[in-house]
Amino acid sequence: MSPPSVIVGLLRRPPGVARYDLLMSHLELDHWLETVPDATRVAEFVEGPGIRRLSTPRFDVDRLTEELGRVLDAVDYDQSYGEWGFGTLPVTRRPGTDGRDPVDLSGRFWIRPDASYTEIARDDIVDEAGYTEMLPEFEGTYFEQIVAELREIAPIGRVRVNTKSVFNCNSWHRDPEPRLHIPIITNPGALFVVNHHCTHLPADGSVYFTDTRGYHTALNGGDDPRVHLIAALAI
């Protein structure tokens, strides 16, 4: 298949400075060279449409990390990240279930997966309000206290610990409901993108509201895994 004509035109331009000057002049981009891109704020949280840091509650990340380690050891958690480079550990469940059905771990989302740009639905609708019970391994832990405090500010559905391996990215999709994120282990290369906004979420004990009804993804471009506690809102 032949490349589009505009690409053929670019390929035929003579290489070197003349072509660069031509590009700058033609596209009126020379003003971009007057300032150097900021390399500091990209390691911070930057609020934007669809993503906010709540002022309260705040949690003890060291305690959270320590207790998560104890739970992972107790359940002999598989930390190989599976086929897709991420893992999900349920914290809440529907009474009478083990909390590990596919609907517990994934659930309905919409995606435009290919060059047709057509949006399709995947997986089943989840009744978030049904997730009223803690998994036994989290009972009596700091996680139970956190879930109780989150329930004071919002109707909470599924609560999960989501792990993301290095150099991994979720699909670009939208969910039926917003989510609250509490980063536990992270690095500056772990980013959240919602609509056209991209930011890092530091593990500073904060709760971050993410309106995941908009298109979003999470990625980990760092050398270490990223771990977030994530609570879906039962709306």
Ligand SMILES: [Fe+2]
């Ligand atoms: Fe999502």
